[in-house]
Amino acid sequence: MTITNQQVSRWVTDQDGIENLARDTTPMPTPGPDEVLVRISAVSLNYRDTEVVNGLYNYYDKPDQPRQPLVPVSDMCGTVVAVGEGDGESKWKVGDRVMSTFLQSHLTGQVYPRDLATGLGKPLDGCLQTYRVFGTEGLVRAPGYLTDEEASCLPIAGVTAWMAIYGMEPVGKEGRGEEGETVVVLQGTGGVSVAGLQIAKASGARAIITSSSDEKLQKAKTLGADHVINYRTNPDWEKEVMRITGEAGADVIVETGGAGTLYKSLDCIAFGGLISCIGYVSGREDKAGEARPNLNLLALRRTVTLKGIINGPRDRFEEMCRFYEKHQIRPVVDRVFGFDEAAEAMRYLVSGSHFGKVVVKVA
Numbered sequence: 001m002t003i004t005n006q007q008v009s010r011w012v013t014d015q016d017g018i019e020n021l022a023r024d025t026t027p028m029p030t031p032g033p034d035e036v037l038v039r040i041s042a043v044s045l046n047y048r049d050t051e052v053v054n055g056l057y058n059y060y061d062k063p064d065q066p067r068q069p070l071v072p073v074s075d076m077c078g079t080v081v082a083v084g085e086g087d088g089e090s091k092w093k094v095g096d097r098v099m100s101t102f103l104q105s106h107l108t109g110q111v112y113p114r115d116l117a118t119g120l121g122k123p124l125d126g127c128l129q130t131y132r133v134f135g136t137e138g139l140v141r142a143p144g145y146l147t148d149e150e151a152s153c154l155p156i157a158g159v160t161a162w163m164a165i166y167g168m169e170p171v172g173k174e175g176r177g178e179e180g181e182t183v184v185v186l187q188g189t190g191g192v193s194v195a196g197l198q199i200a201k202a203s204g205a206r207a208i209i210t211s212s213s214d215e216k217l218q219k220a221k222t223l224g225a226d227h228v229i230n231y232r233t234n235p236d237w238e239k240e241v242m243r244i245t246g247e248a249g250a251d252v253i254v255e256t257g258g259a260g261t262l263y264k265s266l267d268c269i270a271f272g273g274l275i276s277c278i279g280y281v282s283g284r285e286d287k288a289g290e291a292r293p294n295l296n297l298l299a300l301r302r303t304v305t306l307k308g309i310i311n312g313p314r315d316r317f318e319e320m321c322r323f324y325e326k327h328q329i330r331p332v333v334d335r336v337f338g339f340d341e342a343a344e345a346m347r348y349l350v351s352g353s354h355f356g357k358v359v360v361k362v363a
């Protein structure tokens with residue numbers, strides 16, 4: 001049977017809640033000019049995917065916009081199975097192993113609203129399906145030494161951690177250890193934090209990671225973490241960072257914590273340090289009525305840079321792949337679920353039991 005006679009099998013979300021994820025099929029699409037059809041082999045889940053399914057990812061929604069049926073999940077690795085007919089020669093050929101980029105139009109430089117409109121897994125249909133058509137610009141070649149499951153972990157978790165550590169540096173600068181720099185990855189040991197730990201260590205930096213679990217911190221040590229802190233049993237972890245760094249503070253903080261961690265990060269950042277603001281697993285809103293110095297004062301106090309990060313452009317993704325290949329970094333896959341188990345995989349991610357990435361094997 002040729003591919004065009006087949007159906008695409010997919011998961012769709014059209015009401016809030018993982019329990020409302022539903023399976024259906026749709027006719028196989030045909031790639032047009034500057035497009036390719038990809039057979040999706042593996043997807044990795046991100047915190048954002050669970051927010052989308054649970055109706056909590058509404059930042060760019062228009063008011064009163066009704067929820068549209070959507071294929072969730074942004075990150076995939078797969079194989080090109082058909083190339084659209086166009087005027088010129090395609091960048092891709094049948095058999096190429098490719099990864100998706102999160103914001104399909106974000107190729108270089110600053111991200112803009114027009115790029116956010118091309119996000120996979122919202123607002124565009126994502127990758128929790130057996131086949132999908134991609135624009136030829138929205139893909140990156142998968143590193144040959146990685147399995148499909150491993151490569152599917154790179155587009156969001158890897159690139160975001162990369163941008164948190166290297167985004168303010170010119171393309172091509174490598175090495176965060178030469179001046180004895182310290183990188184702190186917060187809060188927890190999910191996809192971004194574990195990627196940040198691996199990148200920091202490969203850069204030669206001293207790496208400090210925090211988690212709610214001693215067991216997970218032991219795993220972080222086997223990946224090379226120089227210091228580990230349990231933020232549950234040691235809520236004053238920022239003081240521990242200052243102690244470890246001889247009161248100098250951290251040069252880079254990969255801030256995935258948000259409301260519950262940012263002010264602590266500002267208390268353990270080095271003079272001239274960088275806080276990359278990425279996420280909010282500890283909360284989105286400051287506690288009402290909590291008196292503290294204004295953020296302006298806290299930033300100038302140690303001449304800190306606060307940099308918001310929304311993933312990264314394709315050229316930085318490609319740069320990161322060269323770095324991964326050079327250092328033979330393998331993304332940490334905690335668990336692989338079957339395609340039929342996609343809802344279970346999402347629940348597992350929400351439970352926070354994982355260390356690194358949760359993957360769904362599609363085909």
Ligand SMILES: NC(=O)c1ccc[n+]([C@@H]2O[C@H](COP(=O)([O-])OP(=O)(O)OC[C@H]3O[C@@H](n4cnc5c(N)ncnc54)[C@H](OP(=O)(O)O)[C@@H]3O)[C@@H](O)[C@H]2O)c1
Nearest residue numbers: 047160188189190191192211212278279280281309310311
């Ligand atoms: N700005 C961007 O471009 C970007 C890109 C990717 C992710 N993010 C954000 O970064 C954060 C981390 O994303 P991720 O995909 O790495 O997450 P993840 O894989 O789901 O990991 C989250 C980890 O955070 C810890 N945690 C602490 N409090 C938690 C809570 N209340 N609920 C759930 N987990 C909690 C847990 O680790 P321990 O048990 O070890 O403490 C958990 O394993 C999220 O806020 C996400 O939205 C932003």
